[in-house]
Amino acid sequence: MTRTRDEWTSAARDLQLDGRAVIDGARVDAISGETIAKTNPATGQTISHIAACGEADLNRAVAAARRAYAAGEWSRAGAGFRRERLLELARLIEERADEFALLDTLDMGKPVRETTTIDAPGSAALYRFYGEAIEKHEDRIPVTPPGSTALVTREPLGVVGVIVPWNYPLEIATWKLAPALAAGNAVVVKPPVEASHSALLLAELAVEAGIPAGIVNVVPGRGSVIGKALALHPDVDMVAFTGSTEVAKQLQRYAGQSNMKRLALEAGGKSANLVFADCDDLALAAQKAAFGAFYNQGEVCSANSRVFVERTIVDRFLELFAEAAQAYRPGDPLDPETGVGSLVSESHADTVWATIEHARRDGRIVSGGERPEINGSRAFIEPTIVTDVPDDHEVHTREIFGPVAVVTPFDSEDEAITRANETPFGLAASLWTGSLARAHRVSSQLVAGTVSVNTVDALGFTTPFGGFKQSGFGRDLSIHALDNYTDFKTTWMQWS
Structure with a gap:
């Protein structure tokens, strides 16, 4: 049933907003106890307080992601298991689609008619797309000399950092998370300080969907703190980013200064x-x-x-x-x-x-x-x-x-x-x-x-989405997005 303006306004008043981080499957305050007041730009009114996480919180989230990845319950699970968990996450998003829609509308002023018809249902559908796609992503046995067999497999990278912009808080988080999770990675998400609520709820639902605790972590806070710490962290294997070209260039510098982590950067445009x-x-x-x-x-x-x-x-x-x-x-x-x-x-x-x-x-x-x-x-x-x-x-x-x-x-x-x-x-x-x-x-x-x-x-x-020149590299959407979050491993067996 389509809601009226008064009904949406009433639902917004009743919404319980939780700005705490999600680390290792649980809601937690920033270690410092600090928060950031979040206002609704369409009214100027404060609607919640977001955890102002710091480097210590980020370190905690990365450690949780590394433990969960190494445990193998997700990374070494069969594609069928990950498929079922992602399909269940899609179902849970659809079940609470109006709540997700309101969160993004209140956070960044996007019309509710768009968040209810495009952002929330589109995100659910994309988890379903990658859940179904992962079972159809085949390994290969290339031609080798007699007496040998080589198996070329796609392996997850490990711990993936995801930095999300504020213009599509739920949808672009999904563009990164869905293929990264389908491939078997653990993730640490830095949501935009302007619009953190939908990513935080998403992390809660991931646990409810049966994705192991620690596989999806969301650490809100200022980009100059959390984004930088994520890009410099030596135990983060890859960072996926959508945002400005200036920040994308800085992430390249951080990757070089730390562990040469992989990057997928969707930066600015002037189409x-x-x-x-x-x-x-x-x-x-x-x-x-x-x-x-x-x-x-x-x-x-x-x-x-x-x-x-x-x-x-x-x-x-x-x-x-x-x-x-x-x-x-x-x-x-x-x-x-x-x-x-x-x-x-x-x-x-x-x-x-x-x-x-x-x-x-x-x-x-x-x-x-x-x-x-x-x-x-x-x-x-x-x-x-x-x-x-x-x-x-x-x-x-x-x-x-x-x-x-x-x-x-x-x-x-x-x-x-x-x-x-x-x-x-x-x-x-x-x-x-x-x-x-x-x-x-x-x-x-x-x-x-x-x-x-x-x-x-x-x-x-x-179809893949991404740019040339200073619009970045790597592609979101389509089966090609899995290339961002996996790499080839050759196992050569010599029989004679």
Whole structure:
């Protein structure tokens, strides 16, 4: 049954929020006893206190993970056993899907209509995907000389650190955890301090699902403390990360300073969306452009925030784009009719707003450019379309992580490709054309981990997601994500 705004508000008031860490299967306070006040960005009200864990807490979690991994109850269990436990975890997430949805909505301002229909059920489905996939991941017997046999097996790496961003707290944690667990690893999760509650609940349910205590640990706290300690820890074998390029580079330095741990880094993006005059449906292109730029408040690493439009159709496209942006006007995240919610904090909204004001001075605001106050909070920003700004302007070059898109005309296919690739990032790109030849020709030249043709930001469980250049390396989703958390072992047996 679909809930009303009043029903969601009532459910949010009744929700019991627990900000304690989960280490070795139990809820625990930080050893220091310190906490961090957590506010709901959509109201500014304090909703809980998150354990401000320190290095000693992280060490405790890594030791628990190492013991659990070495015990072999999970790491050496058959794929069928891990499959059943992951399927049970998926069932438990679905059973408490509304609770998970509320946790992410209250933590980071995401609309409840998205967390209930996409984030929570999508996370459950992904645990099911990897639970089923692990039994179908085969070892190999390669050709060897007579009198010998070699077995090539995929082995778990050991203790995996997972650093999760705040824009998709449950979903991206699942992108890392599901394949890491399916492969037999133990994990230590550093959730975002802005949105820790869903990962903490997930760790509780992992134990309930029959995953041994110590296999899933969640240590909340500041990234400068927990993230750094995790990346430097000599007993962590691998770190999976989604976040900024600056932090990704720092993690590379930490890995080199410690034990050369493996890394899978999904870093920043500044994705381009190319709209050619031979596009079959310009209205649809504009609607999808609005989705690509403004969905999730624009707080998406692969947001298509740079829109390049062939000059002959740019005026009409801007009209349609401005109309489509109205579907993403901000409102109360607990209202099922809300298109987008608040940004993750008023301070982050201040940063995004400063960029909009800069663009207002140097270019033209086509639509939006307002910052309404809702529920007493100033963390809301209207979806904003900018044009006529210089090529070196920050709206072209910087990952804003807010509901801001810049539209730029182009005159030729080569110009469109060149401008799309003029970025240090290479996470995603989109293009709109009615020509199959152009679709192949342009997509092959765009430097991006995913190119969406006649849609935007396409992804699915069966296709890998990740980037080139300074958008990182390694892939989430699909069977290929298991490559992050395993490595090959050759066992050679000589018979004669």
